[in-house]
Amino acid sequence: xxxxxxxxxxxxxxxxxxxHYDSWRREGSRAEGLGYLDLVxxxxxxxxAAKLDxxxxxxxxxxxxxxxxxxxxxxxxxxxxxxxxLAAVTSRIGLIGTASTTFSEPYNVARQFSGLDSLSGGRAxxxxxxxxxxxxxxxxxxxxxxxxxYARATEFVDVVTKLWDSWSxxxxxxxxxxGRWGDPDRIRRIDHQGDHYKVAGPINMRRSPQGHPxxxxxxxxxxxxxxxxxxxxxxxxxxxDMKLSQKFYDQFKAAVQQAGRRPEAVKILPGIVPIIGRTExxxxxxxxxxxxxxxxxxxxxxxxxxxxxxxxxxxLDEQIPAERFNLESSxxxxxxTEIFMRLSVEQGYTLRDLIxxxxxxxxxxxxxxxxxxxxxxxxxxxxxxxxxxxxLNSPYxxxxxxxxxxxxxxxxxxxxxxxxxxxxTTLREHLGLERPGAWDVQKxxxxxxxxxx
Ligand SMILES: Cc1cc2nc3c(=O)[nH]c(=O)nc-3n(C[C@H](O)[C@H](O)[C@H](O)COP(=O)(O)O)c2cc1C
Numbered sequence: 521x522x523x524x525x526x527x528x529x530x531x532x533x534x535x536x537x538x539x540h541y542d543s544w545r546r547e548g549s550r551a552e553g554l555g556y557l558d559l560v561x562x563x564x565x566x567x568x569a570a571k572l573d574x575x576x577x578x579x580x581x582x583x584x585x586x587x588x589x590x591x592x593x594x595x596x597x598x599x600x601x602x603x604x605x606l607a608a609v610t611s612r613i614g615l616i617g618t619a620s621t622t623f624s625e626p627y628n629v630a631r632q633f634s635g636l637d638s639l640s641g642g643r644a645x646x647x648x649x650x651x652x653x654x655x656x657x658x659x660x661x662x663x664x665x666x667x668x669x670y671a672r673a674t675e676f677v678d679v680v681t682k683l684w685d686s687w688s689x690x691x692x693x694x695x696x697x698x699g700r701w702g703d704p705d706r707i708r709r710i711d712h713q714g715d716h717y718k719v720a721g722p723i724n725m726r727r728s729p730q731g732h733p734x735x736x737x738x739x740x741x742x743x744x745x746x747x748x749x750x751x752x753x754x755x756x757x758x759x760x761d762m763k764l765s766q767k768f769y770d771q772f773k774a775a776v777q778q779a780g781r782r783p784e785a786v787k788i789l790p791g792i793v794p795i796i797g798r799t800e801x802x803x804x805x806x807x808x809x810x811x812x813x814x815x816x817x818x819x820x821x822x823x824x825x826x827x828x829x830x831x832x833x834x835x836l837d838e839q840i841p842a843e844r845f846n847l848e849s850s851x852x853x854x855x856x857t858e859i860f861m862r863l864s865v866e867q868g869y870t871l872r873d874l875i876x877x878x879x880x881x882x883x884x885x886x887x888x889x890x891x892x893x894x895x896x897x898x899x900x901x902x903x904x905x906x907x908x909x910x911x912l913n914s915p916y917x918x919x920x921x922x923x924x925x926x927x928x929x930x931x932x933x934x935x936x937x938x939x940x941x942x943x944x945t946t947l948r949e950h951l952g953l954e955r956p957g958a959w960d961v962q963k964x965x966x967x968x969x970x971x972x973x
Pocket of ligand 1: 577578579580618648649650651652666737738739740741742743744745756757758791853854855911
């Protein structure tokens with residue numbers, strides 16, 4: 521069916537409680553099993569049967585403002601342990617996990633993702649985040665300022681990629697006769713010494729199938745975009761409005777070019793919550809049902825955390841005063857604050873409206889209706905230069921993921937915007953991304969005369 525060579529890049533965000541904050545309250549949700557293996561195995565297998573490019577686990581290293589109230593909080597599943605378990609029961613789907621540069625060391629992260637890449641046959645991806653909370657668990661009195669976090673992140677990723685490149689692809693020789701498994705001449709120290717890290721290297725494991733696990737990033741501030749433009753293969757972003765998404769897309773691709781890379785080398789994936797059914801009416805009924813489940817008390821707490829402000833004195837039917845929005849907070853995402861501020865200040869949303877919007881989309885775009893209508897919208901965004909694909913968020917679990925896999929994906933396949941089968945075996949191949957060369961290939965390239973080829 522697919523004759524359209526350009527197809528969407530699609531990953532699914534494994535928010536195991538359901539993306540809608542209160543959807544775990546539905547009859548038939550799997551809220552009792554959150555944190556256990558069965559749930560994620562079922563979800564991963566379903567996503568793989570639908571030929572999605574990858575599954576994605578977010579992560580935070582804090583139990584949140586009020587522990588236990590928010591079952592969607594990323595953290596029920598520690599990404600690396602979970603993805604390692606899922607590598608064993610899947611064979612093609614990409615396995616993307618989050619690790620924070622603020623609360624880890626490059627040598628650990630390089631080994632974890634290289635290991636996952638080797639164990640999974642080339643399916644690993646690392647979502648590079650600088651984190652907005654968790655300092656209290658790592659001996660820090662305050663969260664470091666965003667600029668400091670990004671300075672550290674930039675050097676961190678540099679060290680990790682140098683470690684990944686420290687073994688050439690042919691360093692493992694398995695010379696039984698000569699008694700040499702690896703060739704030390706093809707393995708190089710990195711001798712990194714920077715402002716934040718001192719790492720001799722090399723890594724102590726063979727180069728993994730993808731060379732570099734796929735690098736994912738979601739920064740939206742100036743520093744965040746600069747880092748993403750220079751290192752990322754995939755960009756996640758919250759874009760509820762098509763025109764603004766086109767603007768972001770153009771700005772980002774220009775930044776990629778400025779960083780000396782091809783714009784096509786980076787795929788931009790806004791989030792989307794498809795609240796869908798077989799018909800428009802079914803989609804609307806689902807949206808109404810989810811809307812009725814919203815717990816305003818919990819919603820207020822989650823909103824306070826998202827916007828990093830107290831809302832105790834604001835009535836649900838009042839608006840948040842414009843001057844309270846703090847775009848410079850180091851404990852919240854500027855992009856999300858801007859989205860909710862726009863709704864409040866420009867569109868007159870009350871606190872109640874904001875809580876409902878946050879429960880439904882967390883600041884991402886959503887679409888209510890039939891699977892066919894959701895496909896229309898995704899194709900419109902794709903064709904109009906607003907994105908290269910989407911990060912799919914299932915409004916509820918398990919049925920919301922079934923609807924994505926069994927209604928929406930076939931609709932996109934039917935219209936030639938998604939492939940019917942995996943065409944490669946690695947995540948890079950699914951996404952049409954090049955495989956980077958190791959240190960020896962880079963050395964040869966650097967020594968080639970400028971006008972060669
Ligand atoms: C789809 C998506 C997923 C994200 N996942 C995480 C995550 O798992 N952990 C985390 O700490 N931050 C996560 N972030 C936040 C980003 O890493 C980033 O901090 C945020 O978008 C704000 O950008 P800035 O840091 O440049 O201000 C995510 C953002 C988006 C859009």
